Amino acid sequence: MHSHAHPFPYLNSLPQPNLQNHNNLAIQTLQLNLLLSSPTSFLLLLAASAMVVCSKPELDTFSVINDCKPTTFVSEIPVIDLSKSDAKTLVVKACEEIGFFKVINHGVPMELISILESEAVKFFSLPQPRKEEAGLANPFGYGNKRIGSNGDIGWIEYLLLRSNPEFISERSLSIFGESQEMFCSAINDYISALKMMTCEILELVAEGLGIEQINVFSKLLTEEESDCLFRINHYPPCPDLQGLSCPNVIGFGEHTDPQIISVLHSNNSTGLEISLRDGTWVSVPPDQSSFFINVGDSLQVMTNGRFKSVKHRVLANGLNSRVSMIYFGGPPLDEKIAPIPSLMEEGEESLYKEFTWSEYKSSVFKARLVDNKLENFEKGSE
Numbered sequence: 001m002h003s004h005a006h007p008f009p010y011l012n013s014l015p016q017p018n019l020q021n022h023n024n025l026a027i028q029t030l031q032l033n034l035l036l037s038s039p040t041s042f043l044l045l046l047a048a049s050a051m052v053v054c055s056k057p058e059l060d061t062f063s064v065i066n067d068c069k070p071t072t073f074v075s076e077i078p079v080i081d082l083s084k085s086d087a088k089t090l091v092v093k094a095c096e097e098i099g100f101f102k103v104i105n106h107g108v109p110m111e112l113i114s115i116l117e118s119e120a121v122k123f124f125s126l127p128q129p130r131k132e133e134a135g136l137a138n139p140f141g142y143g144n145k146r147i148g149s150n151g152d153i154g155w156i157e158y159l160l161l162r163s164n165p166e167f168i169s170e171r172s173l174s175i176f177g178e179s180q181e182m183f184c185s186a187i188n189d190y191i192s193a194l195k196m197m198t199c200e201i202l203e204l205v206a207e208g209l210g211i212e213q214i215n216v217f218s219k220l221l222t223e224e225e226s227d228c229l230f231r232i233n234h235y236p237p238c239p240d241l242q243g244l245s246c247p248n249v250i251g252f253g254e255h256t257d258p259q260i261i262s263v264l265h266s267n268n269s270t271g272l273e274i275s276l277r278d279g280t281w282v283s284v285p286p287d288q289s290s291f292f293i294n295v296g297d298s299l300q301v302m303t304n305g306r307f308k309s310v311k312h313r314v315l316a317n318g319l320n321s322r323v324s325m326i327y328f329g330g331p332p333l334d335e336k337i338a339p340i341p342s343l344m345e346e347g348e349e350s351l352y353k354e355f356t357w358s359e360y361k362s363s364v365f366k367a368r369l370v371d372n373k374l375e376n377f378e379k380g381s382e
């Protein structure tokens with residue numbers, strides 16, 4: 001089960017970028033040297049390498065976090081080894097206690113991840129008008145600073161795509177230009193590897209919860225009409241933060257993901273933070289060889305609140321370029337989102353009204369990031 005054999009024919013035909021340290025250590029060092037020796041060349045280098053350069057007036061519109069609190073790196077992020085027999089118990093524990101965990105021994109080939117990430121970096125390095133040819137995110141396409149359509153902004157640029165192969169090939173020409181064919185298969189293979197791993201995790205969840213039908217969650221992602229999304233986020237370094245003492249800017253404001261589950265990979269940059277049950281924000285140490293899993297709102301509902309979707313956010317900074325790729329596992333539009341009957345104790349009632357994913361989704365997409373989107377779907381609310 002853990003040696004997923006995917007044929008990735010293009011892997012050998014591509015130059016293999018070394019993304020171990022894909023935070024451009026070299027570029028960063030160069031930037032620092034240039035800044036000291038020649039501020040003009042420094043700015044030119046940034047314009048060429050960092051794509052979106054922030055200017056002071058623009059920065060005023062972003063939420064700069066400069067409170068100098070030391071970053072708390074959480075030590076207790078659960079790490080689940082998918083090849084171990086205790087995985088199902090640990091996954092359930094992590095979903096109950098934090099709604100967030102990291103998986104290792106996941107079976108997704110590192111080359112697949114690296115290739116996609118380096119293609120993404122190439123895309124984000126294109127001139128702005130070229131990136132906009134990908135079509136502006138409303139909601140799908142290239143987005144820059146605006147997140148959603150209700151006024152949220154962040155220090156971010158991104159590609160938001162449907163995860164089905166037809167959509168990817170339809171959009172790939174405008175997004176990836178000449179390298180589209182290879183890229184298109186890399187992205188489709190990445191998505192199918194992620195889907196397979198996500199289903200494996202959801203089956204562990206079902207087993208760990210003692211549900212007989214172990215594909216009760218995973219089947220929602222494998223159905224033809226599943227509503228899964230794929231997102232690549234880029235948080236460029238924000239040079240104007242460099243003079244500040246403890247500089248951070250909101251890259252992606254706090255929110256929960258509305259789907260069932262989200263699977264995140266990032267380069268070696270910090271920035272992701274999760275909110276623990278006591279409300280403290282903790283920074284998630286990056287790990288390029290692992291995936292991070294978020295419980296989404298829909299899984300919260302399907303477990304009648306036993307699992308809680310995790311609040312998270314991303315802080316960008318003055319130095320590092322963060323690249324993250326997230327697969328969002330969503331059910332078909334007409335799927336009823338409701339507690340799994342076998343999970344309910346005798347006499348236990350659903351905490352939520354009846355609704356479909358389509359109804360939830362339209363409500364979510366009218367909301368701001370920070371809003372508690374499930375509130376209107378709780379029993380007892382208007």
Ligand SMILES: C=C1C[C@]23C[C@@]1(O)CC[C@H]2[C@@]12CC[C@H](O)[C@@](C)(C(=O)O1)[C@H]2[C@@H]3C(=O)O
Nearest residue numbers: 139147148152257258364365366367368369
């Ligand atoms: C402000 C928004 C962006 C978002 C749709 C929303 O109206 C509220 C939820 C946001 C979110 C968060 C998780 C995913 O990144 C996302 C694609 C999703 O399904 O819900 C985004 C939406 C988006 O960026 O369009």
Ligand SMILES: O=C(O)CCC(=O)C(=O)O
Nearest residue numbers: 231233252272314324326
């Ligand atoms: O970019 C990240 O690391 C997380 C972004 C996120 O939470 C999202 O896209 O929903």
Ligand SMILES: [Fe+2]
Nearest residue numbers: 255256257312
């Ligand atoms: Fe998210």
